[in-house]
Amino acid sequence: MNVLDTDVLVVGAGPVGLTLAMDLAARGVQVVIAEIRRYAEPPNVKCNHVAARTMERFRRLGVAEKLRDAGLPADYPNDVVFRTSVTGTELTRIPIPCRADRYTSREGPDTWWPTPEPPHRINQLFLEPILLEHTAALQGVTLLNRTQLTLFAQREGGVEATALDLDTGAERRIRCRYMVGCDGGSSTVRKAIGAKLEGTPVIQRVQSTYIRAPQLRAMIPGKPAWSYYSVNPRRCGTVFAIDGHETWLVHNHLNPDEPDFDTIDRDWAIRQILGVGPDFQYEVLSKEDWVGRRLVADRFRDRNVFIAGDAAHLWVPYAGYGMNAGIADALNLSWLLAARLQGWGDEAILDAYEAERQPITMQVSNFAMDHAAKMIKARRAVPANIEAQDAAGAQARREVGEEAYALNVQQFCCAGLNFGYFYQGSPIIAGDGETPPAYTMGDFTESTVPGCRAPHFWLADGRSLYDAFGAGYTLLRFDVRADVAPLQSAARERGMPLTIVDVAGVEPPAAYRHALLLCRDDQHVAWRGDALPAHASGLVAMLCGAGRS
Incomplete structure (x- = not known):
């Protein structure tokens, strides 16, 4: 059996695992990454936001500029807008600068950030390939694609893992000092160390669809936006501009009395959210349905094995703090592992990871859950006359717009979650x-x-x-x-x-x-x-x- 020796084995090459490997390599640590997907296989259309704290570290790792140059067109507004439908009447707008003005704009609630690197709106489709290419080229990083961790055992002074080549069926032994599971919500590593997710298993279900609709942008009145909230009595949902031209991610927020993803006709819901008729044509690229939860693992470590990201915590990603919280885990753990491997950190320095990150993830998960509850309540209280073209309808739109701005400006301009913890x-x-x-x-x-x-x-x-x-x-x-x-x-x-x-x-x-x-x-x-x-x-x-x- 082929044997590979390394300092740290990272299981999973999503944004969290790649950032961990990148940061470790920058410190001279040898890293092996085991990933079940093929090299450059496109990720799911999930995360849409890189937080300021994450961008600060990407700056030090030399990848921030590459990320700034990717995503939406440079002049495409990053605004968040609330409408009766995507093509309907605007209720309110949270202004966020386009990436061309991100460093210089001083207007609006999202421009005062006390940081050298303000946040960046970019979908994971564009983010992950940049992180992957950068990490794979680093000295000291070995990337094993189509490789699945099958079992591991902790020995004195390290971990011995067995991994399967999914294409050839060959097994490989990987010996490492430490192992980190960045392998997502169904984490094999978390289950193997006996850690359990605790909290609220279902907060909301979201019927999510990635579509191509080249005609949509021209049908939306006024200034474009990165995110559109559709607010009407028939269907409330959220739409994200992915490439700024023709691809969109449509979230249909199911109501509490809609128990599964097939409860609501997908095509009908998309048309109600977009505000388009039966003649409007679009292509479904993928179905990305997901369940919003509030779950945190009861422990993040077993001796020489750690978990990070979705393997350690899952919650409704309000304020964009799903992926970013996982990256914060990785950056907290990386320098501690390096300290130990370089010999100046005592073994007990690693105790700081769980002591610091677990309480913070509990706090952030509660922030997200509280916001989710308020959003669910707001969606159920949409006035029946919000689209009426009379004085009462106009008043209803003003009130809903004011409430939507006050509730949501904090999650899209979330300085507290970035800099306050x-x-x-x-x-x-x-x-x-x-x-x-x-x-x-x-x-x-x-x-x-x-x-x-x-x-x-x-x-x-x-x-x-x-x-x-x-x-x-x-x-x-x-x-x-x-x-x-x-x-x-x-x-x-x-x-x-x-x-x-x-x-x-x-x-x-x-x-x-x-x-x-x-x-x-x-x-x-x-x-x-x-x-x-x-x-x-x-x-x-x-x-x-x-x-x-």
């Missing part, structure tokens, strides 16, 4: 007694409380703060008189990567109230103070997962 109870974060500020889906307060994301600002030389971050830890020094030599010495002794960034010639955000701020590789604050602790070696030991010495 924080890690508490982590073994590698030194809390100082101050409580991190609360956040909502749409709002947050910038903070340097340990566990929070270090607020972004531009350095005097024009670089993004995050561009100056090194691997491992970065110490921001706002007072050059502060003595950091003991920390440097302790880090050097342990082998812990430490970058010193002296901040001068620029006024940082008001949240920076301390002379020294120690940031992790993933931009979260690990420690802060006006002077180093008396025993810098103790702080370094904690940062490396060894507890305070």
Whole structure:
């Protein structure tokens, strides 16, 4: 039997698995990816949004620009519009800049993002091939397509897996130090480690259809949009522009009393959502029906095996935080695995992954579930006269539009979910007694409380703060008189990567109230103070997962 040795085996080459492999390879870690699909086989038409936090990391990995150049046409508005049907009367509009104006526009609720990389609307059809091509070309990455994990066993110091070549039937043994299941909602890895999804198995069912309709764009009045919400008494649904020309994804949100996907005639529902008659022609490219859930695994790890993304959590993807939460898992886990494999991280540093990510995914899943409940309620309360061409109808449209804007601007301009979440109870974060500020889906307060994301600002030389971050830890020094030599010495002794960034010639955000701020590789604050602790070696030991010495 063919034997392959590697540092990390990643099971699944979707956006989460590819991002994990990409980030690990950037740290010099050897990675094998096992994927059941053929190389470049098109993915499902699922995810439509790359969050700002994800784009920040893609910037550091050198792939952000490639992604910005893909997706909808450069001048195609990314607006979200609510109409009585896609071709009907507009109720309200949430303005979002096209990608050509993404860095420069200052108008509307989606342009104030405190980041070097605002979000990007792009369907997975365009996103995944770029990530795949980039990752497959990286040194240290071995991609095994048409390869299915069949079993694995944990041995002392690692994992031994058996994988099947789906084309030849040949078996291969893969020996690795760590394995990560990024293999989706029906994850083989999750089931094998005995982790269980807990929560609400069904929140809503969505009859989803990917169509080609070249005539549709010309039939839609006014300025185009990336997302159209159809609001009428017959059928409520959502339509996403995929290529900006002729392909569309139509979501028909089934009502609670519609128990399965065949309850409602698909063609009838599509026509009611689009607002077109029986003579309108379209082609069904694929059926993408899905169930909205709120499920989080009871654990994310068994010794040397981890799970991430949909393998660890499933929820209604409001605010675009299905795929992006999975990528956040991958980026949290990647630097921890690298720390351990490079020898400066203690084995216990890996405990931080579950301690940090599981509570956050619970929070995000509850945000999504709460929003889903409000949306379901709104769909059931559409006024019967919303399409009436009289004063009462106009009033109904105004009221529904105002309510739709207030409810949905937070999910499409979700600064809170991007920048507000924080890690508490982590073994590698030194809390100082101050409580991190609360956040909502749409709002947050910038903070340097340990566990929070270090607020972004531009350095005097024009670089993004995050561009100056090194691997491992970065110490921001706002007072050059502060003595950091003991920390440097302790880090050097342990082998812990430490970058010193002296901040001068620029006024940082008001949240920076301390002379020294120690940031992790993933931009979260690990420690802060006006002077180093008396025993810098103790702080370094904690940062490396060894507890305070």
